[in-house]
Amino acid sequence: MRSLLEVNDIGLYCPQADVYIDPWRRAERALITHAHSDHARQGHGLYMAHKHSEGILKHRLGNIRLENVEYGQKIYMNGVEISFHPAGHILGSAQVRLEYKGEVVVVSGDYKITPDGVSAPFEPVKCHTFITESTFGLPIYDWKPDRTEFDALQRWWKHNAEEGICSVVFGYSLGKAQRILRNLDLTQGPVYAHGAIIEIHKAMAHTGIEFPECLPVDKSIPKENFRKALVIAPPAADTENWLRQFVPFKTAVCSGWMALRGTRRRQNAHKGFAISDHADWKGLLYAIESSEAGNILITHGYSDTLARYLREKGMQAEVLNTLYTGDAANENTEADETVH
Amino acid sequence: MKRFTDLLSELDSETSVNAKTASLVRYFGEAGDADALWAIALFSGRRPKRTVSASLLRAWAAEASELPLWLFEECYHVVGDLAETIAAVLPSPLQQEEISLETAMDLLREMAGRSEEERKEKILGIWQNIPSDQRFTFNKLLTGGFRMGVSEKLIVKALARHTGLEENLISHRLMGNWDPYTSRLADLLFSENENDHISRPYPFYLAYALEETEQEPGPLHEWQIEYKWDGIRGQIIRRQGHTFIWTRGEELVNDKYPELMQMAENLPDGTVLDGEIVAFRDGRVLPFQQLQKRIGRKNVSKKMLGDIPVAYIAYDQLEHQHTDIREMSLEQRRQRLEGTVRDIAPLSAHILLSEITEVNRWEDLKVLRENCREIQAEGLMLKWKAGSYKTGRKRGEWWKWKLDPMQADAVMIYAQSGHGRRANLYTDLTFAVWDGDRLVPFAKAYSGLTDAELKTVDAFIKQNTIEKFGPVRSVKAEMVFEIAFEGISYSPRHKSGIAVRFPRIVRIRYDKKASEANTLEDLRKLIS
Ligand SMILES: [Zn+2]
Numbered sequence: 001m002r003s004l005l006e007v008n009d010i011g012l013y014c015p016q017a018d019v020y021i022d023p024w025r026r027a028e029r030a031l032i033t034h035a036h037s038d039h040a041r042q043g044h045g046l047y048m049a050h051k052h053s054e055g056i057l058k059h060r061l062g063n064i065r066l067e068n069v070e071y072g073q074k075i076y077m078n079g080v081e082i083s084f085h086p087a088g089h090i091l092g093s094a095q096v097r098l099e100y101k102g103e104v105v106v107v108s109g110d111y112k113i114t115p116d117g118v119s120a121p122f123e124p125v126k127c128h129t130f131i132t133e134s135t136f137g138l139p140i141y142d143w144k145p146d147r148t149e150f151d152a153l154q155r156w157w158k159h160n161a162e163e164g165i166c167s168v169v170f171g172y173s174l175g176k177a178q179r180i181l182r183n184l185d186l187t188q189g190p191v192y193a194h195g196a197i198i199e200i201h202k203a204m205a206h207t208g209i210e211f212p213e214c215l216p217v218d219k220s221i222p223k224e225n226f227r228k229a230l231v232i233a234p235p236a237a238d239t240e241n242w243l244r245q246f247v248p249f250k251t252a253v254c255s256g257w258m259a260l261r262g263t264r265r266r267q268n269a270h271k272g273f274a275i276s277d278h279a280d281w282k283g284l285l286y287a288i289e290s291s292e293a294g295n296i297l298i299t300h301g302y303s304d305t306l307a308r309y310l311r312e313k314g315m316q317a318e319v320l321n322t323l324y325t326g327d328a329a330n331e332n333t334e335a336d337e338t339v340h
Numbered sequence: 341m342k343r344f345t346d347l348l349s350e351l352d353s354e355t356s357v358n359a360k361t362a363s364l365v366r367y368f369g370e371a372g373d374a375d376a377l378w379a380i381a382l383f384s385g386r387r388p389k390r391t392v393s394a395s396l397l398r399a400w401a402a403e404a405s406e407l408p409l410w411l412f413e414e415c416y417h418v419v420g421d422l423a424e425t426i427a428a429v430l431p432s433p434l435q436q437e438e439i440s441l442e443t444a445m446d447l448l449r450e451m452a453g454r455s456e457e458e459r460k461e462k463i464l465g466i467w468q469n470i471p472s473d474q475r476f477t478f479n480k481l482l483t484g485g486f487r488m489g490v491s492e493k494l495i496v497k498a499l500a501r502h503t504g505l506e507e508n509l510i511s512h513r514l515m516g517n518w519d520p521y522t523s524r525l526a527d528l529l530f531s532e533n534e535n536d537h538i539s540r541p542y543p544f545y546l547a548y549a550l551e552e553t554e555q556e557p558g559p560l561h562e563w564q565i566e567y568k569w570d571g572i573r574g575q576i577i578r579r580q581g582h583t584f585i586w587t588r589g590e591e592l593v594n595d596k597y598p599e600l601m602q603m604a605e606n607l608p609d610g611t612v613l614d615g616e617i618v619a620f621r622d623g624r625v626l627p628f629q630q631l632q633k634r635i636g637r638k639n640v641s642k643k644m645l646g647d648i649p650v651a652y653i654a655y656d657q658l659e660h661q662h663t664d665i666r667e668m669s670l671e672q673r674r675q676r677l678e679g680t681v682r683d684i685a686p687l688s689a690h691i692l693l694s695e696i697t698e699v700n701r702w703e704d705l706k707v708l709r710e711n712c713r714e715i716q717a718e719g720l721m722l723k724w725k726a727g728s729y730k731t732g733r734k735r736g737e738w739w740k741w742k743l744d745p746m747q748a749d750a751v752m753i754y755a756q757s758g759h760g761r762r763a764n765l766y767t768d769l770t771f772a773v774w775d776g777d778r779l780v781p782f783a784k785a786y787s788g789l790t791d792a793e794l795k796t797v798d799a800f801i802k803q804n805t806i807e808k809f810g811p812v813r814s815v816k817a818e819m820v821f822e823i824a825f826e827g828i829s830y831s832p833r834h835k836s837g838i839a840v841r842f843p844r845i846v847r848i849r850y851d852k853k854a855s856e857a858n859t860l861e862d863l864r865k866l867i868s
Contacts, residue, residue, distance in 0.1 A: 028396040034708075053759060073835050134485075138411075138414065138415050138430070139405065139407055139411065139412075139415055139429045140418065140419055140425060140428035140429055141428075142429075161760045258430075259428070260418075260419055260424070260807075261352065261421065261424055262419065262420050262421070262807050262814070263807065264352070267354075268353070270355065271353050289779075298594065305411065305414055308410075309408070309411055312408060
C-alpha cells in the first residue's frame with residue numbers, strides 16, 4: 001500500500017488526495033499550514049488555508065486562488081478526509097490532519113503549546129503518524145512564562161524612557177509584533193511600529209481581531225517624540241541607517257534564540273528576550289506524546305537529536321528532510337515574512 | 341548571589357563603558373565589602389582552583405536533568421559554555437534560597453577536602469535550592485572563567501569612584517597575588533602597610549605608537565633613544581629577600597626564568613626594575629619565536645635552559661633603596677638604574693642595560709630604525725628625559741616607533757576548518773579589534789603559524805566554541821594574535837569600515853589579554 005504522505009522534489013505529498021502540504025515548489029494544489037514565507041510560497045495553482053491567513057497570504061502573494069477553511073471543517077479529496085486544527089503558532093496557523101481508510105497523519109507545521117493571546121491555542125490531534133517541527137528541539141530551550149519575559153521587556157522600556165532613550169524592539173512582524181502589543185502595558189508611552197507591521201495589521205483587519213493602534217515610523221517625526229517611545233520593527237530593519245532616526249536608542253530582540261547568552265551577544269543588541277512562537281523542548285515532547293502517534297517524523301530544526309532521543313525512549317522516530325527553514329544552522333532566519 | 345547575578349546580567353547587556361562602570365559602582369555600593377572583594381577577584385582572574393572537574397559536573401547535571409549524557413553534550417556544544425548549559429537544562433528548583441557570593445565561595449573551598457559523593461550531594465543540593473537565574477552564576481563560580489567584558493581598568497575606575505581613591509593607587513594596590521579568601525577589601529584598598537604586599541608590582545607605563553608621519557616630538561636631545569626589543573615586558577621586584585617577576589599580562593613568571601631568579605638574588609633589597617625579557621645567546625637577542633618556546637612550557641628543562649637562555653634588558657628603575665622613585669625624572673631614574681646594573685652585571689650574564697643611542701638628527705633616527713630588523717629589535721623607543729614614570733598608556737612622553745609592516749594585536753573571534761590535510765583543524769581564523777566595547781572583525785588569516793601552534797589554537801577553539809554555524813565557529817574572545825599586513829584602506833563594504841591587504845599571523849600573544857588588543861581607531865590611524 002502506498003503511504004498516505006511522502007516527500008518528493010516538490011514537497012510533502014499525499015498521492016491519494018493529490019495535494020501538497022506547504023510545498024516548496026510550484027504545486028497544483030497546496031494546503032498551507034500558515035502564512036510565513038517558508039511555508040506559504042509563490043506560484044501554486046490553488047491554496048487552501050485557515051481563513052485568518054487570507055489577508056496575509058494575499059498581501060504577500062498577490063492575487064492567488066485561495067479557499068478559506070475553518071478549524072475542524074472537513075474537506076474530502078478522493079476519499080481522503082482533510083481538516084485543519086489550531087497550531088498556536090501565529091494567527092491562522094494550523095496543523096493539517098489527513099485520514100484515509102482509518103489511517104491518520106498530522107502535519108504540525110510550526111506550532112507552540114502555550115496560548116499567546118492572539119492565535120487560536122494549540123490543540124493536540126491524535127494520529128498514527130505525527131510530522132513535527134523541531135526548531136527548538138534541545139532541552140536548553142525551556143521558555144519562561146510569557147509574563148516573566150514581557151514584564152522584563154516592560155521594565156526595560158520603562159527604564160529607557162526614564163533616561164530619555166528610545167526603546168527599539170525587533171520581532172517578526174507576523175506573530176511577534178502582535179504578541180508584544182497584546183502583552184505590554186501600552187499606556188506607558190507612545191508606541192511606534194515599522195511600516196511592515198502596520199501593513200500586516202491592515203492585512204489582518206478582515207479577521208476582526210484588533211490590535212492596539214501604533215503610530216507609523218516616519219522620517220519626518222522629530223526625534224523628541226521617540227524619547228519615551230517603544231518602536232517595534234522586524235529584524236530586517238536592524239540597519240544603522242534606519243536606526244539613526246531614533247538616536248539615542250537601545251535595541252532588544254524578541255526571539256527564542258535569545259535564550260542563549262552567546263546568541264544574545266552576537267546579536268549586537270542591548271537586550272534579548274526569549275519569546276518564541278515555536279514550541280520549546282518540553283512543548284515538543286508534549287505535542288508528540290499527546291498525539292499518541294506510533295510513528296514520529298521530524299522536520300526542520302534539531303531533527304537528528306530529537307529523533308535519537310525519542311528512539312532511545314522506545315518510540316519510532318525518524319528525520320524527514322524538508323526545505324522549511326527556521327533551521328538551527330542559520331540561527332536568526334526564523335522564517336520571516338518580508339513585506340515588499 | 342542575587343545582587344551579583346543582577347550585576348552579571350547588567351554587564352552582559354550594557355555595551356558602553358560608562359554604563360558598565362556605573363553598574364559596577366552601584367554593585368560595590370550595595371553588595372557589601374566581602375561580596376565586592378569577590379567580584380573584583382573573579383573579574384581579575386583570581387579565582388580559586390576548581391574543586392570539581394568539568395566531566396563530573398556534566399555527568400551530575402545530566403543525571404539531575406534526566407537526560408542521556410550524549411544529549412547533554414550536544415546541548416553543551418550548542419551553548420558553548422558549561423555553566424550556562426547546566427543552568428539551562430536543570431529542572432525547576434524546589435526552593436528559592438538566597439546565599440551570598442561569599443558563602444558560595446566558602447562552600448567551594450570546603451568542597452576541596454570532600455569525597456566525590458559528598459561534593460555531588462552538596463552541588464546537587466545547591467542546584468535544587470537556589471533560584472534558577474542564580475544557577476548560572478553559581479556554575480560560573482564552579483567552572484571559573486569570568487569573562488564579562490570587564491577589564492581591570494574598568495574595575496579600577498569603578499572602585500575609584502566608589503572609594504574616592506585615585507585610580508593609579510587602586511590599580512597598584514590591586515596588582516599582585518592577593519588571596520580573596522584571606523584578604524579584606526578595606527585592607528587591600530586602604531592599607532598603607534606595604535610589607536604585606538611585597539610582591540606587588542607597579543602598573544606599567546605604556547608607550548604610544550609614533551607614526552612616521554608625525555612631527556618630531558621636540559628637540560632630539562631631550563629624548564632618550566633606545567631599541568625596542570622583541571620580548572616580554574617584565575618587572576623584577578626584589579624585596580625582603582624575595583624575588584617576583586611579573587609580566588605585563590600580570591602573570592607571575594618566577595618559575596619560567598630560573599636564570600633571572602638567580603640573577604635577581606644579587607639585587608639590593610628594595611629594588612624594582614622595568615625591562616624586557618628576551619631570548620639571548622652569544623651576545624645576540626634571538627627572535628621572539630625562540631622565546632615563545634619557553635613561554636609555552638610549564639616546566640623548563642635543562643636542555644631548554646641551555647638552548648634558549650634568556651636575559652633581562654633593564655631600561656628603568658621604579659624602586660630604589662625601598663623608595664618609590666617613579667616621580668623622579670627619567671634622567672634621574674636612569675642614573676640609579678645604571679648604578680644598579682653596574683653593580684650586579686659582573687655577577688650575572690643575564691642582565692643587560694638597555695643601550696642609549698645618541699642621535700642628533702631626525703634623519704639619522706630613521707636610518708637607525710631601518711637597522712632594527714638586523715639586530716632583532718622591533719623598533720625604537722623615544723622617552724622624554726624629564727618625564728616621570730606614569731601609569732598605563734599615556735600620550736606624550738613615551739613613544740614607540742615600530743618597524744613596518746603595519747601590524748595590530750587582534751582577538752580571534754571566529755574560526756573555520758581548513759581543507760585537505762587540515763580539514764579537521766580550525767585554520768582559517770577571523771580577527772577582530774575593539775570598537776568601543778565591541779569587537780569588530782577586520783581580517784581573516786590562515787598563514788603564519790607552525791603546525792604545533794595550529795594544534796594549540798585548534799584545541800583552544802574546540803574548547804571555547806560559543807556557537808557553531810555550518811563550518812564556522814564563534815569562539816570566546818580570549819586569544820590575542822599579532823597580525824601583520826601590507827596595506828590598509830577605508831572600505832564601506834566591510835563591517836569594520838576598513839580593509840587590510842595580505843594579513844598574516846605573526847605570532848600568538850600569550851602575554852596579552854583580549855582587552856589589550858588594538859582598537860579600530862588605532863587601525864584608522866594607520867591609513868595614510
Ligand atoms: Zn512559521
